[in-house]
Amino acid sequence: MHYLFDLIKGAMIGIANIIPGVSGGTMAVSLGIYDKMIYSITHLFKNWKMSLKILVPLLLGAGIGIVGFTYVIEFLLANYTLTTAMAFIGMILGGLPILFRSLGKSLKDNQEHLSLVHILLFVIFFAIVVVLPMLQGSEASLTAFELNAGSLIKLFLVGVITAATMVIPGISGSLVLMILGYYYGVLNTITVFLSALRNWDTAILFDTFFLLFVFGIGVLLGIFLISKAIEFLFQHYSSYTYAAILGLVIASPFAIIYNTHALGDLHASMAWLYVIAGLVLMVLGYIATYRLGEKE
Template sequence: MNRENIITVLKGIWIGGTMTVPGVSGGSMAMILGIYDRLITSVSSFFRNPRRNFSFLTAFVLGAGVGMVLFSRFISFLFTTRADVPLRFFFLGAVAGGVPMIYKEAGVRRLDLGAVMYPAIGIMAVVLLKLLPPGLFEPGAGFGPGQLLIQLAGGLIIAVGLVLPGISVSQMLYMLGIYESIIGNLSALHILPLIPLGFGAVGGILLTTKVLERLIRHAPQPTYLIILGFMFGSLPELFPKVPGGIELVYSLLAAAAGFGALYGMAKKESQRERHALIRK
């Protein structure tokens, strides 16, 4: 394995691990680490240079898989401790911390119909997801033809969170009501129940990458405003019980830490883009 692939594996470990945290977008993290464009191009234009793209994607997927298992084990452990509620507040703060970046990417100059309508579409998407029967996409619920099709459909939905910057795949899993189940299966290395969802996600990535790439390129403001609405709509879903006493203090500190971490990473990405423009 050459040096480039080793670096890709290490970046994959970090991106895959942080994807298990609701509020942390894998796409945004890939942007921060400078490999988002390469990932999108490698998928959408795979057959232009299949050998090179396959090598890159294999290294990334290997790293991402290792990162997801390691981080999911740690998060699963925290869910069983008194850190459970502060951890959920950290997730809440992380989602809120990504809002300024998405708003900036949308480039809203004045309040008009689109600035209100597009976020409303994102919020409506969350409402529609909540109307789905609880446990519909639960991994391991069955392997009959109907259940497999449902799992594949769930994977297609999850793919949007994997591809779009700003939307966290773990946040998407929360919306579908399967976050803790997925984390539990990953941490215990129970991979078989996750295979149908995984196939759906891979198919969704292949189907949606080019479409989403064009949307961001040709209609960035509507796209990012819809993402913003989705993020706002997901906040109540992430909100845990209201703690009391010293737990409230820890929870508020955790929320502030989550906000600061995501806001700081988004700011770093913005600075990287400015430096790239200056070099051009």
């Protein structure tokens, strides 16, 4: 049953990573598995049995979430933007009680008091998440990548950068991809790969698989490098790290609403229905995330 819960959590993290403005790291924090996930990544070679026991169901779930919900998320964001955004905001906010308790425990264990430094870190990282969506450019490639040396180098480097932001709570890897101008290119490469797999078009299947494989190698390297840095911060500056993460997480709803243009649904004829459905899903999302997090 524990592996099933981790599989579900992994799927939620995977889905979060493909939605611009939603952070997979934030979802991991909200689900109460962030510390465990970081520790497993950084100790993969030292304690591989324990690490794989934790990471395999999470990675499998994330893969299922990304592949299985790519089309679903595109449909929901296109047709029910506000309702979908509110559901994810509820999921993210459901992790706040656990995060506040973690900060309090860290302060107590280190015999510290809430200081000006904690507040400044919170404000700075809150501001980063609020400003980041505003940097998004209007131009983004709508076509899939083609198999050539330039695309492979770009995808590897973008994978490293994106993965680093995926691990950091509050920073959306998809949003960073969008700012860099590669979000739709990567997303369309995934959909082309899935279409080729469904039709068993071996030529396109090979090209897109190789492109996504190189991107995946960059992602894995980025995750490993940033996880090492985050583990160091948790070990030596835990309360300050929690204060910064709180700023990132609390600012996330703004990034989601702004980046998805969800408030545009308020001008629709069925706006009241979208809002009511969104509020119901927000409460359910809050409860689901809180319960899953409490199990940790």
